[in-house]
Amino acid sequence: MNQRPIIKVSNLVNRFGNQTVHEQLDFEIFAGEIVGIVGGSGTGKTVLLNSILGLQKPSSGSIEFYDIKSRSLGDAERCPTSWGVLFQSGALFSNLTVLENIVTPLIEHTKMSARTVKELALLRMRMVGLPLSAQFKYPSQLSGGMVKRAALARALVTDPRVIFLDEPTSGLDPIAAEEFDELILYLKQHLDLTVVMISHDLDSLFNTCDRIAVLVDKKIRAATPDEIVNNDHPWIQRYFGGRRGRLHSQGSEAHSVHGA
């Protein structure tokens, strides 16, 4: 794998009142990889994501970007075509239709022709598996899974270099979740996309991730899936050592579990 960092978080500290969420956290994201962030509830996965995205000012520490235009801390300038974000609840604009939601970043930041804008949006809708009939619907008329897909289409429409996914497969049925994994793998392989995803879906994590970063003890421990399963930290052991985790580490033997 190419070990060129694209985002480098160093000495990150996040405090809320007297509660410390991150303490001297270091984390590197490499170009072209899929990295999954896992951690217990309240360990600050979303806070970490928001710090990287610049939505939240960290108490201290630095976040550096290489090779993608983006904002340094405190700088209001940002280049949204370099990254896409899929928020946990979709965060579609509720007063716009699905199509209008997807074209918003294109209309805001480029001057391409109306036909191309529309075709690009419809292309993304097909890419994420949304029926084209959904384009005129408002977010409130969509099911949870469709909201996720529409939000992903909006995040992908500018061809970002990095995409951040906050629990992308939660609320999707297993078939849709697997399709989602395939889409992510395709994008990574062919478009050189870097993917950062927060997920609790072990299937999804083991199917797609090159590295898994675990938030424990206010720090990140990142390693390949095989290594992380063998990590001796008790929380990591419990997280991946459960029945569902074992299914994956045993690989093909997993099928015999059903027969037993």
Place this chain on the structure above:
Amino acid sequence: MISLQGSWTTLHIARLELAINRFWQQISSQRIPARCYIHTSDVDALDISGTLILYQSIEFLKARDCEVDVETIEGDRLNFVSELMQDVQDADVKPERPPNTLEQSTAFLAGIGHSVVDSLTFLGRSTLAMAAVIPSPKRLRFASLVHHIEHTGLRAMPVVALMAFLISIVLAYQGTAQLSRFGAEIFTIDLVAISILREMGVLLTAIMVAGRSGSAFAAEIGVMKLNQEIAAMQTLGINPMSALAVPRITALLITLPMLTLLAVLVGFTGAAVVCILSLDIPFSLFMERLQAATTLTHFMVGMAKAPVFAFLIAVIGVRQGLLVEHSAAEVGSNTTQAVVQAIFAVIAADAVFSIMTTELGI
């Protein structure tokens, strides 16, 4: 052979389109060849957007009977895009036909009818929920009631007082300006006192409360509805009417009369200030005239309206909040509706009171 160069990425699409259009114009002046080969290995960067532009160009050539061969692109992107675009072009999806004027106006009138019936139903449900508390006062949520009394009453005091003070000054000056023509400046006191007691004190306070608290009720409950909190209450066996509507209605029933009393007292103060500073009427004379002009009836007529207005404002605010169904935009529009309807209802009720008191000779 056509050779592609440069960056075919989202940010460059606009310039790319211009260049391609120019290129087509050059080409079409000549003859379009029957066969062409597109050379892609000189392209610096090609993303999905760029691939779509390439796809559009290929379709353009194919539509003009040109056989197109494309150099293989890494990742088979072109096939990926063309398969998806095939779906897009095959599908013929049209938005629903927007309703015509007749349908729109029928729907509009039906909507009004429906909303009148619905409002009356809701008024009835609120009354029942309120009545249910009377035999068992323990069911009144005391903590919630106190919270709403603080927010609708205590915190509204400064603004209501200031408003009453200013309005009484306006009334006093306008009254003097007219009455001095007849040499009857002294009756300014009667004018201000009676109009504040019977109308201005309660009406303006109610309008202020409708804008302050009616809107707050609608927005609060609307957001709770979006957040599925109301649904959660129902599954937990809590009646939203008794948990949300009753404390708010009760709070306004208590605070609006008190705010009205405050408005009346501050209004009198304002009138006294104008009389003393600007009309040279001594304070003792002002008090004498005030006592002669005001009767308990005037006071009671004003105060009797306050609970009625309070009930209307609270019920309308709560109803508009509960009407929110889908989107954040509805919270905004229903909050506006709550204020508009509440102020309208207050003024309409005030008109009814005026007719009643006149007919009854009070």
